[in-house]
Every structure is written in C-alpha cells, then in structure tokens.
C-alpha cells in the first residue's frame with residue numbers, strides 16, 4: 332500500500348491500482364479551476380484510486396458516481412472516499428453501466444491512453460495505461476458515449492497524452508456537437524511505461540526516436556443546451 336499526499340488529498344493506493352500522478356493532478360486542477368463540479372452530478376469514469384472522484388466531492392459536487400472495471404480499484408476508491416469523509420458511489424463497470432443511469436452534469440476521465448502492441452484485456456494494472464495500437468481504445472468510447480452520458484449543458488474534462496492524438500479527441504467531440512478544446516498542456520518526462528516502450532513507439536511513428544518527454548493535455552468539451560439526443 333502506497334500513500335500519496337498531494338496537497339489536499341490523502342490517497343492510499345492498493346497493490347494493482349494506478350497511483351495518482353501528473354495526469355491525475357492535471358485533471359483535478361482543471362476541474363477545480365473551472366468550478367464545474369460545484370452543485371453538479373458528476374461521473375468519474377476510470378476512477379482507479381478514486382482521487383478524481385474525491386476531488387470532485389471536495390469541490391462541492393452534489394453527487395459523485397465513479398466506475399472502474401477493476402475490482403481492486405473499486406475497493407480502493409471506496410475506501411479512500413470513506414477515509415476522506417466524502418460520499419462517492421463507486422461501482423464496478425464501464426460505459427455500458429454508466430449509460431444505464433440518469434445523465435450527468437459533469438464527466439471526468441483519466442483513461443488509459445498509452446499505445447500498446449496488443450489490445451488490453453483483463454483487469455490487471457496494465458489496464459490502467461494500455462490502450463491499443465493508437466492509444467485510443469477507451470478515448471474513442473469516451474468521445475462516442477459522452478453525448479448520451481451528459482445532460483444538455485454538461486461538461487466533459489479528460490486528460491490524455493499527445494501520443495494518443497488529442498486532435499482526434501477534439502474532432503470526434505466536435506463532430507458530436509460539443510464545443511471542444513485543449514485547456515491545459517504540460518510537458519513531462521516519460522514515466523517507466525513510456526520509457527520502456529519508447530523504441531516501439533518510435534518504430535510505430537508515434538514519437539520521434541530519442542524522445543523522452545510527452546505532452547499531457549486536458550480537453551474540455553461542452554454539450555450545448557440546444558443539442559438534444561436520444
């Protein structure tokens with residue numbers, strides 16, 4: 332069990348669960364800076380340790396529902412929410428289960444986005460980052476389902492690497508009627524996963540050979556009130 336204590340959140344990370352890091356905190360910062368969580372019904376998809384969900388509850392969300400497909404993550408997030416003294420409804424599942432619920436005002440997501448030689452399966456730790464050849468297995472689902480997960484006027488905030496084509500994220504969301512743009516960018520040195528995969532990524536043309544940094548971006552997308560859908 333690792334303890335992370337970034338400024339205001341104390342998170343216990345169980346073995347096999349993604350430890351909050353740069354991407355987690357960029358998403359939390361974008362959420363708190365935008366003020367979107369206040370009074371909102373919030374969905375945190377891919378919750379991991381629950382860090383983002385707890386930050387949303389602390390930011391004044393009216394209700395927070397969090398999903399992950401890993402049982403370890405679900406137990407860990409629920410435990411962290413209890414410790415933090417906030418109410419987060421943590422559930423095992425993914426988009427299909429979330430789509431069965433009432434729509435949300437805010438959708439937050441730090442999905443897996445690291446390009447990987449094989450399509451991820453199972454619920455092990457690698458599922459936290461492995462995202463198929465183009466890094467977009469979950470990102471594409473997120474962009475596809477966002478419209479039906481959000482109420483009119485709802486807001487999506489997601490974080491991803493430039494290795495997984497943020498332009499496609501913005502284009503997919505725009506094609507679905509959202510106003511979408513990059514609202515935060517930060518360059519970081521490769522972590523262990525990107526470092527270990529850098530030759531393969533270069534061979535795939537996803538990074539320049541010798542590169543050891545990636546740019547993380549936060550995309551914000553707003554569902555117009557007038558756009559009604561099924």
Ligand SMILES: C[S@@+](CC[C@H](N)C(=O)[O-])C[C@H]1O[C@@H](n2cnc3c(N)ncnc32)[C@H](O)[C@@H]1O
Nearest residue numbers: 349351355377378379399400401425441443459
């Ligand atoms: C990058 S981690 C993010 C964890 C946490 N939200 C954070 O920011 O620190 C991605 C998480 O998504 C989960 N996950 C991967 N694919 C998923 C899917 N299709 N639906 C729900 N959760 C998924 C993984 O188990 C992992 O916990």
